Amino acid sequence: MSSPANPQPAAPSVARSAFLVAAAILLSRIAGLVRGRILARFFGLSYVADAFAAALRIPNILQNLFGEGVLSASFIPVYARLLAEDKRDDAGRVAGAIFSLLALATSLLVLAGVLTTPWLITVIAPGFRGETRQLAIQLVRIFFPGVGLLVLSAWCLGILNSHRRFFLSYVSPVVWNATIIVALLVFGRRVGMSQLAVVAAWASVVGSALQFLIQLPVVVRLAPAIRFFFSSISEHVRAVLRTFGPVFIARGVVQLSAYIDAFLASFLPTGAVAALTNAQALYVLPVSLFGMSISVAELPAMSSALGDEQEVAGTLRQRIASSTRRIAFFVVPSAVAFLALGDVIAGAIYQNKMFTHADTIYVWGILAGSAVGLVASTIGRLYSSAYYALRDTRTPLRFAIVRVALTTLLGCLFALPKGAPFLPKLLGLDPRWGAAGLTASAGFAAWIEFLLLRGAMSRRIGSVETPFAYFVKLWGSATLAAGVGWGLRLALHLQRPIVSAFVILLPYGVAYLALTTLMGIEQARDLARRAWKTG
DSSP states (O other): OOOTTSOTTHHHHHHHHHHHHHHHHHHHHHHHHHHHHHHHHHHTTSHHHHHHHHHHHHHHHHHHIIIIIIHHHHHHHHHHHHHHTTOHHHHHHHHHHHHHHHHHHHHHHHHHHHHTHHHHHHHHOTTOOHHHHHHHHHHHHHHHHHHHHHHHHHHHHHHHHHTTOHHHHHHTHHHHHHHHHHHHHHHTTTSOHHHHHHHHHHHHHHHHHHHHHHHHHHHHHHOTTOOOOSSOOOHHHHHHHHHHHHHHHHHHHHHHHHHHHHHHHTTSSTTHHHHHHHHHHHHHHHIIIIIIHHHHHHHHHHHTOOSSHHHHHHHHHHHHHHHHHHHHHHHHHHHHHHHHHHHHHHHHHHOSSSSOHHHHHHHHHHHHHHHTTHHHHHHHHHHHHHHHHTTOOHHHHHHHHHHHHHHHHHHHHHHOSTTSOHHHHHTTOOGGGHHHHHHHHHHHHHHHHHHHHHHHHHHHHOOOOOOHHHHHHHHHHHHHHHHHHHHHHHHHOOOOHHHHHHHHHHHHHHHHHHHHHHTTOHHHHHHHHHHHHHO
16 A cells, blocks of 8 residues: 555656656757757857857746746746646636736846847857957847747746646747758858858747747647736735745856856857857757656656655655666766767767868867766756755755856866966866866766755755665666777778767667666666567
8 A cells, every 4th residue: 555655646647747858858959959060060160150159048048047947946836736726717817917027027138138238248258359249249139039039938838837738848949949940051051151140040039939939829728717917916926926036046056057168168269169059069968858857747746745754755765766767877878978979979960061070079078078967967956856846945056056156166277367278278288178177177066066965855854775886887888888889980980970970879879778788777678678569
């Protein structure tokens, strides 16, 4: 007989939700990688690529803040609870009021952003000079209207997720990416690089509008009681607004870590910002697929744990331990692939006439640095969800501040002073390799944050199982599988990057699955059984 604190029926729902989120994110990330490949084809690692990458960070940061962060933690709990209580009219009024407030705040944000763009560029990329800075200013002013539309799209995400419609909310960025891709392909041979960047920026605005509009009909159908107004701010709306500020700060601190890397990279030689952006596009794929999808699905499951304090703690320990294993099974081989085969991955996505083999090696170095903290960053998301389930937003905020402080302090050693950064100079390296140091230092800081999160959680709910032997098996299997990949690349000497990726990475994955199956890893055996049934 199952205890109330561990309801069995919830598990299939969590698994299905995680699968839908992961599938949608995968499609979205694939579209993003295609966009990145085409951008690399036309811009390479030129000053135009730097300006475009820096300018694009503004909508990305704001979308992450409002999308998966603030609205998820402040709006969804209130709205979903009203739905569960069958108070659909109240839910509609809350949704409408929040939309109206967001629309007003967004309009002011866009106006302020356009007017203050030169100062924003000084903050975002202080190392930019001359034509790079001027182009970045022009692009940011174009991007800002799209930012407002992306914020409203995040409101749609909150409604859809509350109604358990996860797929559309996370797959909608495919439309945004597709709009930019079409613009690049249509105008790529007709205009110069700088003008093409401007065209792509306007395409981003159009794509933002489409991303919002494709979700809106479903939102209206699911929530016909929505009423848009300002006049009556209910207690439910006040509850959303009270939690909005603290969660916004917490998410803002997390986003600040990636911003600091780009900020410091602007002091490095031309191409560093674009190369860092390309590497991060690859790095966030396993974080989003396996960290975010499981954490998003686990949050409501952990929040609904019933029983006394001891029973709730037991449920959380069980869920954290189980999800840690699921996340690690996929993230450990991702980290090893970034370290050992990162040039194969980067070459398949980006390498072309404009983006040379030397550029691919550069991105590999940055990607290898990011692999240092991949496991910590991904599992850290799960622990943050556990804190939110306990209604604790302050603890993750404190540790995120520690992470950002460490990232900043260590990153400065790799990027400053401009032209001759301290550590690359000390080690006799080209200053451009300071970008790899930025990602490695951020990875080290992620481990510190993870250990703090884990330690505080253990003191609160009891010690969470540490599957040390499990991790040893995963790392050992991934390392041996990487040896298989290296053996193939040395034996075959393939020249075409996409062919190399297929011939090397597929056997790497198969070898990892075979080795972990032989070692008795449960997740590997499940995958093998499903593959056998499918075959």
